[in-house]
Amino acid sequence: MIDKTRTRIVLPFPPSINHYYLHVPGHKVILSPEGRAYRDEAKWRANLAVDYILHTDVGMEVHLYRPMQRGDIDNNLKALLDSLIGIAYDDDKQVAELHVYRHDDKKHPRAEVTIWAK
Numbered sequence: 001m002i003d004k005t006r007t008r009i010v011l012p013f014p015p016s017i018n019h020y021y022l023h024v025p026g027h028k029v030i031l032s033p034e035g036r037a038y039r040d041e042a043k044w045r046a047n048l049a050v051d052y053i054l055h056t057d058v059g060m061e062v063h064l065y066r067p068m069q070r071g072d073i074d075n076n077l078k079a080l081l082d083s084l085i086g087i088a089y090d091d092d093k094q095v096a097e098l099h100v101y102r103h104d105d106k107k108h109p110r111a112e113v114t115i116w117a118k
Contacts, residue, residue, distance in 0.1 A: 009049040013109035014079035042083035057118040059097035065105035
């Protein structure tokens with residue numbers, strides 16, 4: 001039986017926060033080309049999986065399947081959470097519960113996300 005109170009989304013493996021933004025001297029911090037490409041691809045995939053935007057607090061379970069055995073587990077979360085704004089929820093400040101698990105999958109890096117209303 002499918003649990004209709006939870007939405008499952010498979011996204012590309014998110015870039016590290018170190019590659020998500022560019023610091024341009026004399027300007028604001030902007031999304032890098034890699035950050036924009038990830039955001040656009042993740043939003044496209046999320047749109048296929050999400051039926052409606054949640055307007056309440058949400059819980060999330062994230063399984064990160066990283067391509068290499070390096071990097072901090074939290075470095076990739078900002079890009080992932082930001083990519084779901086306006087699709088799964090209004091703002092990532094609605095994330096009230098977050099469970100993150102790290103795995104390694106060199107051949108198929110990805111982020112498997114389950115989201116539910118709290």
